[in-house]
Amino acid sequence: MSQVKTLFKDGMWANNPALVQLLGLCPLLAVTSTITNALGLGLATLLVLVGSNVTVSIVRNWVPKDIRIPVFVMIIAGFVTIVQLMMNAYTFGLYQSLGIFIPLIVTNCAIIGRAEAFASKNTVPLSAFDGLMMGLGFMLVLVVLGAMRELIGQGTLFDGADLLLGPWAAALRIEVFSFDNQFLLAILPPGAFLGLGLLIAAKNVIDTQIKSKQVVTPEVEKGPRARVTSLT
Amino acid sequence: MILSSMTKNGAILTAFALITTGTVALTHSLTAERIEEQEKQQLAEQLQQVLDAHHYDNQLYKDCVVITDERLGPRPEQVIYRAYKDNKPYALVMRHVTPSGYSGDINLLTAVFANGEIAGVRVTKHEETPGLGDKVEVKKSDWITLFKGQNVLSEDDSRWAVKKDGGQFDQFTGATITPRAVVGSVKQAVLFAQAEFDNLFAAPNICQGAK
Numbered sequence: 001m002s003q004v005k006t007l008f009k010d011g012m013w014a015n016n017p018a019l020v021q022l023l024g025l026c027p028l029l030a031v032t033s034t035i036t037n038a039l040g041l042g043l044a045t046l047l048v049l050v051g052s053n054v055t056v057s058i059v060r061n062w063v064p065k066d067i068r069i070p071v072f073v074m075i076i077a078g079f080v081t082i083v084q085l086m087m088n089a090y091t092f093g094l095y096q097s098l099g100i101f102i103p104l105i106v107t108n109c110a111i112i113g114r115a116e117a118f119a120s121k122n123t124v125p126l127s128a129f130d131g132l133m134m135g136l137g138f139m140l141v142l143v144v145l146g147a148m149r150e151l152i153g154q155g156t157l158f159d160g161a162d163l164l165l166g167p168w169a170a171a172l173r174i175e176v177f178s179f180d181n182q183f184l185l186a187i188l189p190p191g192a193f194l195g196l197g198l199l200i201a202a203k204n205v206i207d208t209q210i211k212s213k214q215v216v217t218p219e220v221e222k223g224p225r226a227r228v229t230s231l232t
Numbered sequence: 233m234i235l236s237s238m239t240k241n242g243a244i245l246t247a248f249a250l251i252t253t254g255t256v257a258l259t260h261s262l263t264a265e266r267i268e269e270q271e272k273q274q275l276a277e278q279l280q281q282v283l284d285a286h287h288y289d290n291q292l293y294k295d296c297v298v299i300t301d302e303r304l305g306p307r308p309e310q311v312i313y314r315a316y317k318d319n320k321p322y323a324l325v326m327r328h329v330t331p332s333g334y335s336g337d338i339n340l341l342t343a344v345f346a347n348g349e350i351a352g353v354r355v356t357k358h359e360e361t362p363g364l365g366d367k368v369e370v371k372k373s374d375w376i377t378l379f380k381g382q383n384v385l386s387e388d389d390s391r392w393a394v395k396k397d398g399g400q401f402d403q404f405t406g407a408t409i410t411p412r413a414v415v416g417s418v419k420q421a422v423l424f425a426q427a428e429f430d431n432l433f434a435a436p437n438i439c440q441g442a443k
Contacts, residue, residue, distance in 0.1 A: 033362070059248075067241045071248050078252035082259045089263040092270040153363070187362045 004129060011133025018141035018196075019203050020229055023110035027101050028142060029192040033153070036160045038146030040094045041101060042139030044083050046132070049111050051079045053131030056119040063120075072115045080106045093163035110138060145195050151176060153186035200229050279313065279325055281370070282343040282352030288315035288322045296439040297432055303424035305329035305417065307337070314433060321346055321433045324425050327356075330417035334409045335359045338368070342379075342418055344425040353379040353418055358410075365410035375402065375411070384422045392419040 010016075017023045024045070031037045055075050063071050084102045087095045095102070105111070114134055119127040150156060155177040161169040185191050272293065279285070279292050292313040300308040305328050313325040325343040336359035343351035353376055355368045367373035378401065384392060393399025394412050403411050425432075 063244065064237075064241055066237075067245055070245060074248050074252045078256050081256045085256075085259050085263045085267070089266040089270065092267075092274065184361070184363050 003126065007126070007130050007133050011130065011135075011137040012140065013137070013203075016137045016141065016203075017110040017113075017134050018138050019200055021110065021113070022229060023113055024108035024138060025196075027104050027108060028138075028145070029189060029196065030104075031098060031101050032142055032146040032149055032192055032195070033187050034150045034160060035143055035146040035158050036094070036164050037097060038142040039139070040087075040091070040098055040164050041105075042135075042142040044087065044098075044102060045105055045108060045111070046135030046139055047083055048076065048079045048105050049114060049135040049138075050128055050131035052076045052111055052115055053119040053127040054124055055079075056115040057122060057124045057127035060120045068116075068120060069112075072112055072120075076111050076115070077106050091164060093160075097160070097163060110134060141196075141199065145192065145199065148195050149186045149191050153183050153191065204229070278341055278354065278356060279343075281354050282341050283315060283323055283325055284351075288317045290314075290316045292325060294439050295437050297435045298438055299432070301424055301428075303328075303420040305337075306331055312432060313439075314437075315343075321429070323351055324429065324432060326421050326425060328417055328421045330413045332409070332413035332416065333358060333360055334365050334407070334413075335361070338410070338413055338417070340414065340417055340421070342421045342425075344422055344429075346429060348383055348422065348426040348429075350379050350382050350418070350422060352377075353414075355414065360410045361407065364404060364407040367404045367407070368410055368414050373404075375404070376414075378402075379418060384419055384426070387423060389419070392416075 015021060018025075018028055027041055027045070031041045052072070052075050056072055059071070059075075080103065083105070084095075087098075087102060114131060118130045122130070147157060150159060155175060157174040157176060158169070158172040161172045165172075186195075275293055276285075283292075285292075292315060295316075296311050296313045298309050298311055300310070304310040304326060307329050310327045310329070312327070314321065315323040315325065323343050323345045325341065327339065327341055329337050329339050331337050337357075338355060338360070339357040340353060341356050342353045345351055354370060355376060358366070358368065360366050360368065367375055370376050390398060391400040392415060394401050394403040394408060394415060396403050396408055397412065399415065401411060401415050
């Protein structure tokens with residue numbers, strides 16, 4: 001049970017793929033101009049992540065260590081192509097607005113990262129849960145960033161939600177305030193970098209505050225990490 | 233020892249390649265029909281926006297010619313759909329493209345009646361700056377609908393320019409290049425349609441076999 005709790009905490013916060021591991025930045029920065037796009041790509045990534053984690057975990061005992069990477073890549077590429085075909089068939093409008101970013105899920109290091117770091121060493125249910133949590137954590141950051149950029153840039157929320165969720169969702173669109181000219185910086189790629197930077201900063205502030213309230217316990221020194229954004 | 237592990241790994245890799253490719257192929261064959269349907273529906277919606285389907289009586293996607301002409305843009309092979317009413321030529325719907333936008337090509341769809349009047353214009357694809365140049369999209373602004381009912385009288389029709397250049401079409405605040413490119417491209421396409429209207433209807437139909 002405690003492992004499930006750890007997985008939940010890691011995926012959503014402590015080891016969040018977007019805020020801490022900084023994996024999958026390419027789709028993260030490219031598609032978060034509106035909530036709808038962010039949600040669409042978030043869901044697609046979540047689906048691929050759970051699917052690839054489960055499959056990698058199932059085959060983990062049959063795949064020799066030497067060829068595990070090509071096998072993982074094949075599994076992930078297969079899942080992405082399937083998700084792409086499905087989106088093309090069932091959410092055509094969204095497929096068109098996300099366009100080239102769907103194949104880019106293949107290059108989302110968060111997916112192969114989880115396959116290698118977790119799914120290849122753990123049981124199927126745990127791997128599925130890990131994929132779910134990492135995917136949700138990634139999606140959450142996408143959606144928050146999308147909401148920030150859409151609100152500041154266009155003054156709306158859920159613009160174009162009907163492309164993703166069907167005609168009823170057109171009613172979800174909220175016009176918070178209207179501009180004569182949109183605030184371009186938020187919509188263009190630099191806005192994504194600034195937004196992500198602010199989110200990471202906010203997370204670090206919260207972490208520091210939590211830590212300062214806790215009784216200081218000596219922490220075991222861990223090995224160095226290639227990329228982390230939290231302060232040590 | 234090495235040889236046997238190579239054989240084994242090779243076999244495992246092959247097996248995985250076959251399984252993943254098989255799954256993808258299966259999904260493709262299951263969704264192909266639906267994707268084609270979606271594309272056809274999208275095409276019908278696009279065509280409907282520039283030319284009301286109630287006013288002609290053939291299926292547009294079943295009747296087209298493919299033309300290479302620099303008035304329709306530098307890229308070869310633009311598709312032109314032909315609409316008939318009571319078996320008489322009614323209108324042409326042309327795809328055309330202009331490279332003169334602010335970033336990348338702007339793809340357009342323009343419908344022209346037999347008398348040379350514009351039935352409608354839409355931008356189908358572009359990469360203009362969000363918030364500035366993207367007002368050529370009908371979703372963002374109704375600017376593009378101003379073309380409806382217009383006519384081009386001659387090659388040097390002075391009304392066919394943005395207001396900044398002395399014409400009749402508004403530019404956008406902060407974006408002149410995009411509307412200038414669209415106005416110029418539509419003008420050329422309309423002139424092309426007026427000059428070649430009868431020839432285009434006389435050309436053989438290459439979309440006959442379309443389902």
